[in-house]
Amino acid sequence: MELAQSESRWQILTDSTRRPVTFKIIYFNVRGRCEAMRMLLADQGAQWEEEVVTFDVWQAGDLKKTCAFGQLPKFCHGDFEMNQSNAILRFLGRQFELYGKTHREAALIDMVNDGAEDLRVKYLTLIYKEYETAKSKYIEDLPSHLKYFECLLSKNHGGSGFIVGDQISFADYNLVDLLMIHQVLANDCLKDFPLLKAYVSRICSRPKIAAFLASDDHKKRPINGNGKQ
16 A cells, blocks of 8 residues: 655654654454554555464463553554554544544544444454344344434534544544444444444545455455454
8 A cells, every 4th residue: 555645644654764664553363453543544545564463373472461451453653562452543643633623623533432432342242252142132222322423423514524523533434443343243223323324435435445445455354353243
């Protein structure tokens, strides 16, 4: 994937020697908590590398010792390393100016992203702990969670653009990824939420995102590590 060539972007993506600095995602062979950041990087025209971690390598423990809080994903930008998926998204939001235009917009973007995290945690609990026993109830209750995002979207230009402000933010990538995996879980889950349904289609139609979603890098990577979705 090609780097954007604008001066501001060049400054972001180069080190002091002005050589391009590539991002690296170190994670399991799943979409999981990294697909939002992959969509963001693709949409912004950034280069990144993937270092796929096998279960055996993770269990060996050497990599785990290098991770803050002992968790993946791990993210690198040159010699800079960090963990925690939402912190990584915020880092990328600052790097690519995807954090709103004002302090208030930034605060609302954080709010939306925190709301997405709340629902993602519920989803992951279902997938990894309660899939057989709680799937039907989870899907039944899902509208009570989605309605908040529909309401927030409706308050921003009538739901015709992004979740906050008039330009895309890191929270948009995270929310769209979250909605997409719920559409896999329950393909008609957005039928009563026309703004969210159109929002997902609109974001996924952005040319570089559409190209990424059509690629084997996306299509052949499972959503979750246990095969449930």
